Amino acid sequence: MSGSQLWTVAQLENKLIDMREMYNDKLNGVMREPSCTPSPEGSPSRSIPQSSLDEVMIDPFFESQEHHNLIGVANVFLEVLFHDMKLDYQVPIISHQGEVAGRLHVQIYRVPSESDGIQSPDREYSDGFERAEGLLGKVITCRVRIKKASSLPESLSHFVFCQYSFFNLSEMLVVAPVFDPTQSSESQTQATTFVFDHEKDFKVVVTEEFLEYVQDDALSIEVWGHRNGGAIEMGEPKLDAEEKSKSLQARWSEVSRRLELWTEFRELNEAGQWVPVEVRQQEDVATGGVHQLKQGQQRRLIVGLSLPNHGAGLPIGIDTITSVSIGCVCLCEAGDHRSFDSYQASVSVPVVSESGIEEDLERIRAQWTLALKSRQKYLEQQLDSLCSKSNKSEAELEREHSLMGQWVSLTEERTAVSIPAPNSDIPGAPCDWIPPPGVEEHVPVLFLDLNSDDMTGEMTSDENSPRIAGLHSYLPKEESGGPLVMLPIVHFDDKELIATCSWDSSIHDHPALNVPSSSNEKVYAVVKVGVRLSHPCSMELVLRKRVCLNIYKKASLTDRIRKRIVGSETLHRTAVYYDVVAHLPKVSVSTFGESNFCSLSFCHSDAL
Incomplete structure (x- = not known):
């Protein structure tokens, strides 16, 4: 698992003691069990098998209680298991805000066997429902491959792993990325693409419960990462810095x-x-x-x-064409x-x-302008309160610098409302093509x-x-x-x-x-054509x-x-x-970014 961690002085002192003890035990020939700080309740790492964490557990520098952050969930429908074909798809990773937080390359198919007469996973089968009914009582092998995750948020691209559960498994299966020793530590820290090359076969007896599971449910693969905790202490978490550096065009392309x-x-x-x-x-x-x-x-x-x-871009699922008029x-x-x-x-x-x-373009611009006015009002209030202080702490100076940067970004965004760049993904941009x-x-x-x-x-x-x-x-x-x-x-x-x-x-x-x-x-x-959507929500x-x-x-x-x-x-x-x-986009709608929430909570904790 690639990534970096920041320790406090107290944590460093404890680690130095552990290293001295391990060094002395090594000299004296004493073997001791590797240990690390236990994970908190509810943390996904508590479900990680010991065999999956062998390399991590022997590392005295590893802090497993570091907060896990859910980057998003990739949902894969399993109806392909009823067909003689392979699903090979870059599944969008949807965050809890409903935005695309990356892509997860997944392959799912039923392994060919002599009993069901399948010759190739790439051969299409038309009558999927009848085929599924014919599989009742048989044992089939379902293969799940997780190739890689790409375009993840840079601020959460530390110690990235996936976890999922298939059908009636009681435990979550944890998938760790493949470690590449040829990469430098710096490039691994800044990477937003992680290769897993995970493959798992599940032998399942086809029952009515399994048919219902495949038809109605989806395989939900959670993608977790670690946030660099040191950035919050500086009053500016890395996530907000990434959002500010991300171009306006990229934010609009996600929605x-x-x-x-x-x-x-x-x-x-x-x-x-x-x-x-x-x-x-x-x-x-x-x-x-x-x-x-x-x-x-x-x-x-x-x-x-x-x-x-x-x-x-935005994942769209088209259900049917409901009407056609001329x-x-x-x-x-x-x-x-x-x-x-x-x-x-x-x-x-x-x-x-x-x-x-x-009309829709005018509605977008009206909502966008209203959101920018709310952000402008908030920034004015925060800057006025900071400017009135005579003796500013280092955190307050950092926060003032951050607010000024947001003010500059706000000015650029207000210009993009009325005059977007040609051929950009901003709504209303002229098409020079x-x-x-x-x-x-x-x-x-x-x-x-x-x-x-x-x-x-x-x-x-x-x-x-x-x-x-x-x-x-x-x-x-x-x-x-x-x-x-x-x-x-x-x-x-x-x-x-x-x-x-x-x-x-x-x-x-x-x-x-x-x-x-x-x-x-x-x-x-x-x-005039009427279309029914199934995703991102059911609508016409x-x-x-x-x-x-x-x-x-x-x-x-x-x-x-x-x-x-x-x-x-x-x-x-x-x-x-x-x-x-x-x-x-989330940043355009927010009155103030996640950095301000984190900064305010940090300041309040210091005051207490």
């Missing part, structure tokens, strides 16, 4: 996640098969491209969801639809005045506005009323346009998160959808995507030649990226 919504139209070909229509990109169309629809054809609308940059059809002439994408109106139509779009083909350039913000009760699953006062995000984030011209028509979902792929809907464009009774479009006209419509999302359509009667000779030249590289989808924000 946000990018979500992609894409759309695709399909028509019947001569063989009676549903094939996707072509999407042509044009410079004056900002919706990702123009869908080419043939006049009078039966159509299907396909919508799908995906999470780009897997394994980073409508608000409008006809725009050439020159009127420039920069007319999902969340930006045309140049001649102000965004805010017409529909109040980016070249999006992938078919993707809109602008990235709208969707604010979940969750609190600690929502993140932990506690009951809230408005439990009976469904929580919906994005319900009133109307697109420009959506409210003044035609009605949205809900489409029947004929097929839903729960693995790929793709919904296939039947769409008869004649139900809108709009001439622009029934006659061929002229060369200087574009038809726009709004696609409302996503919107504007699509641009071109109705044609018959493909021209030029179009047929161009299609043959382009071949398989033809674009079929248009998409929009959302930045889903769960809540404001």
Whole structure:
């Protein structure tokens, strides 16, 4: 276990006595049992087996009563044990504040055996429930691998270990990191990545109780660390120093996640098969491209969801697509639809005045500004009280220096509210990028506005009323346009998160959808998708995507030649990226940081 400890003078004197006694016993040939200070009640180290602590227990410098701090818990669902496949995932470590405190690389699968006919843990099995029922009464081997923990808080990256319990085990299994003798002590102290290379097989008789455990429960792996206690004595714990040094962008990335919504139209070909229509990109169309629809054809609308940059940011679990609607059809002439994408109106139509779009972004900025005003008021009070003192102690000088640093950070954060840096993870940051083909350039913000009760699953006062995000984030011209028509979902792929809907464009009774479009006209419509989330909490999302359509009667000779030249590289989808924000970062919301709590409690203890 890598890390460092700070001792008081009294502790050093006691350790020197122990070392002298051990040295004399060694010279006299006396063997004595290794000992260390017993762990306090409730400490996780009391459950560590003796075999796991052999190297630690013989170290006279080890202080096992040093406070353990729970970095977070990584929850892994075990339903993969019913399938012939291996779960290999960077599980987010969720702290008690509901924030991502790191990643734990975990592998879980059922070990192949001749009795159940499994040939490979990587082969997928479709009927998992029936397969689970067929395993009743059999003995299976479940393998749990904990590879490594990464991106842990630097202040808690001392003596890091994991502990977990599987099924009906009464004791917690403790996993210590692998010691690398090639690393210097300084690099080990500053490391935030710990390699465990732990592997454990559990032989279990499949019973109804075990089936219920696998289906409903999760394997909770606790990640513990030690805080350097010497920093509190200086009036500034290391955790707050880390939070201050962590960029504002990194703090926002921990509570946000990018979500992609894409759309695709399909028509019947001569063989009676549903094939996707072509999407042509044009410079004056900002919706990702123009869908080419043939006049009078039966159509299907396909919508799908995906999470780009897997394994980073806020963990989001998508349960299902609940509804798909299309409508608000409008006809725009050439020159009127420039920069007319999902969340930006045309140049001649102000965004805010017409529909109040980016309402979620304004809510984030309002809450952020209010939190910064509260922090500013607190800092002013604390600085005024310290400045009025004539003879300041060393701790008070350190605290005054810390408050001044927080004041500077506060000023930078207030600037970021209104003018965030381009391409940063701060909500509302301008996008200076070249999006992938078919993707809109602008990235709208969707604010979940969750609190600690929502993140932990506690009951809230408005439990009976469904929580919906994005319900009133109307697109420009959506409210003044035609009605949205809900489409029947004929097929839903729960693995790929793709919904296939039947769409008869004649139900809108709009001439622009029934006659061929002229060369200087574009038809726009709004696609509205309802999504149910399972994580970070159970709630509904409302996503919107504007699509641009071109109705044609018959493909021209030029179009047929161009299609043959382009071949398989033809674009079929248009998409929009959302930045889903769960809540404001912890440091931004707090009136004052953890350092102030620790400092105040330390000062009070001194006064007593």
